[in-house]
Amino acid sequence: MLELSHRASLVEPFHAMDVFAAANRARQAGVDVISLAVGQPADPAPQGVRDAAMKKSAEGLVSYTNALGLDVLRQAIAEHYKDHYGVDVSASRIAVTSGSSAGFNLAFLSMFDHGDRVAITRPGYPAYRNILSVLGLEVEEISTAETGYLTADSLREVHARKPLKGLLFASPANPTGASMPAEALQELVAVAADLGIALISDEIYHRLNFARPDATAVAFSDDVVVINSFSKYYCMTGWRIGWMVLPERLVRPVERVAQSLYISASEISQIAAVEAFKCTEELDAIRFRYQQSRELLMDALPKLNLPLLAPMDGAFYAYCDVSAYSEDSQAFAKTMLEETGVAASTGVDFDPIDGHKSLRFSYCQRPERVAEAIERMKNWLKAG
Known part of the structure; x- marks a missing residue:
């Protein structure tokens, strides 16, 4: 019998996708x-994006592109940094990727060696832990329970115990939705530089921050790696298109690795993504619906004795404590789906220590559906 590699055995299942599959069966x-x-928008990609893809598809020939992406898209991304953040980023530092997932792979492979110690936050997106582990990197998880986001003091403390080679963090974060104030981000970037820790900033939920303006790590240093995506705000999950902002010294290494791993991101998706930056009015209308759904959940969950474990600053998530009802969030979520038709993600994906007591609710759905879900949960919890 063919044996699994030791690395493959280290990868935990993504339970959120198991819930997704169970919901589809129901x-x-x-x-x-x-x-x-x-965390998938309920709305389709903007009309301009779809029109551009259809036009290219009608031409018939869809080709490879340069590994770093089409120049027109790299330039559009660079202009986005000037327009949205007031930051000058050269298009030569942009790498277009097959979704943010490819960006993480390229960053890890280009920045770290086998056995290097890399910190992530807890709770946090499980793919970080799984990809780092399968690449043979040592993972250190830093709790953000106290503030909701990673602090420079926490980084100093962990590094003092055993030196870190790298740090990956997200703001706004998955699963909590908590975001980092600009001054805290600036301090974190400065401390990491002082300690010689390489930084990767996951900014895929930018433009979905309801508590404060977006702050990009690139504003505070040219020596950080930023990963972003068209999946969330731009409603392009299945298009598998994202980008990296790189220090100049990493551009060629990332390009070399990308040439072998991916050749290039989809040409159709790249051409379509150029148009996404022109669709702000349409996308902000969707963002407004997220905001309405957010307010519904933010008000309802504490009243249902499901207190928030972090501030719902952004992304489209609410992370809450279910311990008043169960110490087994997987069983709780399974029963809730079976008895109410409401699906939520269990915390065990995001926090291997305390996740058995938590659930993540995504509010990508339209407000009327979120309101219906709240009513179903209210009746169910009352009946129980």
Whole structure:
């Protein structure tokens, strides 16, 4: 019998996708499921994006591109940094990737060697931990329970115990939605530089920050790596298109690795993504619906005795404590789906220590569906 590699055995299942699959099975059985489990916009990509893709598809020939991406898209991304953040970024420092997932792989492979110690936050996106582990890197998880986001003091403390080679963090964060104030981000960037820690800033939920303006790590240093994506604000999850902002010294190494791993991101998706920056009015209307759904959940969850574990600053998530009802969030979520048709992600994906007591609700759904989910949960918890 063929044996799994030791590295493959280190990868934990992504339980949120198991919930997603269970919700789909329930739908097929005729259940009216309201999925608040997966961080996927309920709206399609903007019309201009779809039109550009259709036009290119009609031409018939879809080709490879340069590994770093089409010049027109790299330039559009660079202009976005000037328009949105007031930061000058050269298009030569932009690498277009097959979604943010490819960006993480390229960053890890280009920046770290086998056995290097890299910190992530807890709770945090499980793919960080899994990819780092399968690449043979040592993972250190830093709790953000006290403030909701990573602080420079926490970084100093962890590094003092055993030196770190790198740090990956997100703001706004998945699963909590908590975001880092600009001054805290600036301090974190400065401290990491002083300690010789390489920084990767996951900014895929930018433009979905409801508590404060977006702050990019690139504003405070040219020596950080930023990863972003068209999946979330731009409603392009399945298009698999993202980008990296790189220090000049990493551009060629990332390009070399990308040439072998991916050749290039999809040409159709790249051409379509150029148009995404022109669709702000359409996308901000969707963002406004997220904001309405956010307010519904922010008000309802504490009243349902599901207190928030972090501020709902941004992204489209609410991370809450279910310990008043259960110490097994997986069982709680399974029963809730079966008895109410409401799906949520279990905390065990995001926090291997305390996740058995937490759930993540995604509010990508339209406000009326979120309101219906809240009503179902209210009746269910009351009945129980």
